[in-house]
Amino acid sequence: MRTYLDCYPCFLRQALDAARLAGADESQQKVVLDRVFDVLKQIGSSSTPPEIGDRVHRIVRQEVGDSDPYQAAKETSTRQALVLYPRVKALLAEADDPLDVAVRLSIAGNIIDLGPDQEYDLWGTVERVLAQPFAVDNRGAFRETLSRAGQVLYLADNAGETVFDLALIGTLDVPVVYAVKGGPILNDATREDALAAGVDQVAEIVSTGSDAPGTILGRCSEEFRHLYDDAELVIAKGQANYETLSEEGPKVFFLLQTKCPVIARDMGVPVGSIVLKQGRCR
């Protein structure tokens, strides 16, 4: 997905939030914003929002220095999600269609976003998403692709959401490779966050080799790109993965809730929708 001009105010908001969370004083915050202005003046409209976001967060790290301001928030998110995991398993155990319920649970977990600044009712979200109609519903194509796949590449999103991914991974009935960020960025899951959620008990955890938001293939390790190229089915969680991979072809399936109005409009659905969308080609 290309960057829209409507994303620009949001980049400033993100830069301020990240700088403050990293402990920046006001003059550091101003320096960060001034550098973000330069980035926004330079970028072409073909850059994806996470590519800009990556540059914004690099500026924050360079100017303020804290390499992982979201660490505490990530640990809290994972703990809160783990508390609910027995209820998640109980839902799956009594499901008539476990794959459908597991897909919805994984999408419900996507409500977790940017930790400290967002408020959400996690179990309330689970109950809503279990009953909510899909605004984009490519579940048929997803089931068909899954039935032919010998392995699934699963692109993680946020810490805490990882716990809800467990439910889906356990239901897929094929080996799963779970790809996490190569280093801390926002509240995205790293290997440590995936381990804290217990993902290693159901999948092989790999790193994308990149600490940019979403999955910017040109920034990932060669090893990960091979994995990606060889994959028959890619499950891509969350908005940033949609923003970076929306035109990478029909083997990619995006599972997410639309929380950003620009992404929702790009998809042609309202904010607050649940989506299982098959990727398109360029």
Place this chain on the structure above:
Amino acid sequence: MRTYLDCYPCFLRQALDAARLAGADESQQKVVLDRVFDVLKQIGSSSTPPEIGDRVHRIVRQEVGDSDPYQAAKETSTRQALVLYPRVKALLAEADDPLDVAVRLSIAGNIIDLGPDQEYDLWGTVERVLAQPFAVDNRGAFRETLSRAGQVLYLADNAGETVFDLALIGTLDVPVVYAVKGGPILNDATREDALAAGVDQVAEIVSTGSDAPGTILGRCSEEFRHLYDDAELVIAKGQANYETLSEEGPKVFFLLQTKCPVIARDMGVPVGSIVLKQGRCR
């Protein structure tokens, strides 16, 4: 009030909204944003938000050319408010304390903001504000200053809100000079908008001589500045007048609803508050 860094994303939002309303295509919108970045890099933190906003809207006018993109929205706001005016007068007629009710009605009218992008229930707002406790309550000082004043200078805010100002002007029982913008800016009231609301029947209408948001005294005409200097009581409506005049001394009384979180924080009250606040000195 100084400009906070939290205002920066909002300046981009305003620039985009104004450029689009003026009919800018995407490349014009990008040029506008690039020029706004330059302004934001240059400004000192002592500038008030309306001073920056003024520069933002000048850029939009220079790049896109429509000098009054809010004209239709302003006419609609005035018409909608006039429909309610008989009910407003009836409320005043049956009031035990007409001045208190009139102050509240004037503040209720301040819900009208930026026309097309905002949704509000005008009569619902009247009913809420009639019962709502003041978050800042300098009504005592206001009554006292009013009792000694031979004339009131009333700084208008938005078109449509003008109709609710009528109610207060008619209750003040002293001659009122009603100051409007010298040219179109956002949905701020100009002479034409004040005339459409019928303000000329209860007050003398004057121009500030400036088409900047709020009241930037250094940008107003000499004639207006004399009026301002000589005034014994100034009623200043709306957020932009607070942003530009908050430290211009105790003869200024701000009547507004807090709609912006940065202004609300500056005042130490929640968003959605009603405020009658006496100005302070520098």
